[in-house]
Amino acid sequence: GQQVMQIPQYQHVQEGEDFTTYCNSSTTLSNIQWYKQRPGGHPVFLIQLVKSGEVKKQKRLTFQFGEAKKNSSLHITATQTTDVGTYFCAGPMSSGGSNYKLTFGKGTLLTVNP
Amino acid sequence: DAGVIQSPRHEVTEMGQEVTLRCKPISGHNSLFWYRQTMMRGLELLIYFNNNVPIDDSGMPEDRFSAKMPNASFSTLKIQPSEPRDSAVYFCASSPPRGLAGVSYEQYFGPGTRLTVT
Numbered sequence: 001g002q003q004v005m006q007i008p009q010y011q012h013v014q015e016g017e018d019f020t021t022y023c024n025s026s027t028t029l030s031n032i033q034w035y036k037q038r039p040g041g042h043p044v045f046l047i048q049l050v051k052s053g054e055v056k057k058q059k060r061l062t063f064q065f066g067e068a069k070k071n072s073s074l075h076i077t078a079t080q081t082t083d084v085g086t087y088f089c090a091g092p093m094s095s096g097g098s099n100y101k102l103t104f105g106k107g108t109l110l111t112v113n114p
Numbered sequence: 115d116a117g118v119i120q121s122p123r124h125e126v127t128e129m130g131q132e133v134t135l136r137c138k139p140i141s142g143h144n145s146l147f148w149y150r151q152t153m154m155r156g157l158e159l160l161i162y163f164n165n166n167v168p169i170d171d172s173g174m175p176e177d178r179f180s181a182k183m184p185n186a187s188f189s190t191l192k193i194q195p196s197e198p199r200d201s202a203v204y205f206c207a208s209s210p211p212r213g214l215a216g217v218s219y220e221q222y223f224g225p226g227t228r229l230t231v232t
Contacts (some may be wrong), residue, residue: 010127016122016208031219033219033220033221041225042205042222042223042224042225042226043207043223044223045220045221045222048138048219048220092219101162101169101170102147102159102219102221103146103159104156104157104159105156106144107156107157
């Protein structure tokens with residue numbers, strides 16, 4: 001079945017350093033989504049990428065979708081303590097119906113040392 | 115606007131007891147998902163409803179787990195009998211209908227129910 005792999009599993013940075021997490025799928029994805037889960041919280045939708053090679057920015061966060069639509073990355077510039085949390089990528093897997101279920105990666109836990 | 119509502123937020127029960135988790139999706143959303151999250155296994159999809167109909171329950175661990183969605187604004191996940199290995203955080207999420215462009219799958223998660231089975 002479809003698998004979504006994320007690396008690294010953990011990343012600890014000093015405040016102000018950059019951070020990148022990578023997501024790879026075993027199959028081509030129609031789109032990819034990114035979520036953030038704060039410690040003790042629930043996953044919160046960040047963004048969705050649809051087009052091959054697409055790049056989107058949200059303030060200090062830059063999201064990329066690979067040309068082959070099988071990989072994606074999230075880059076955070078100059079991390080802040082508010083960036084702490086687990087970042088998940090998720091790809092849809094068709095199972096019929098008008099919406100699709102998502103396969104989530106295991107996530108990358110980011111900790112930031114102030 | 116109210117997000118996805120889940121109850122209870124915390125549940126502690128003894129092995130063998132029945133547990134019922136509840137979810138109210140966001141109004142207008144037509145897909146509902148139940149997930150289980152543990153440190154070991156991450157975020158696992160248990161079951162998925164579309165327009166109140168169960169579409170895929172392949173993630174349900176075993177017959178002890180059952181889920182219903184009697185109407186568009188309510189769903190339950192039941193575990194009977196519960197076991198210690200069921201201890202986890204259970205999330206409910208809902209998703210809006212796919213738009214005309216065909217791409218609208220973002221999911222909105224509830225706060226979760228932390229279940230502890232002793």
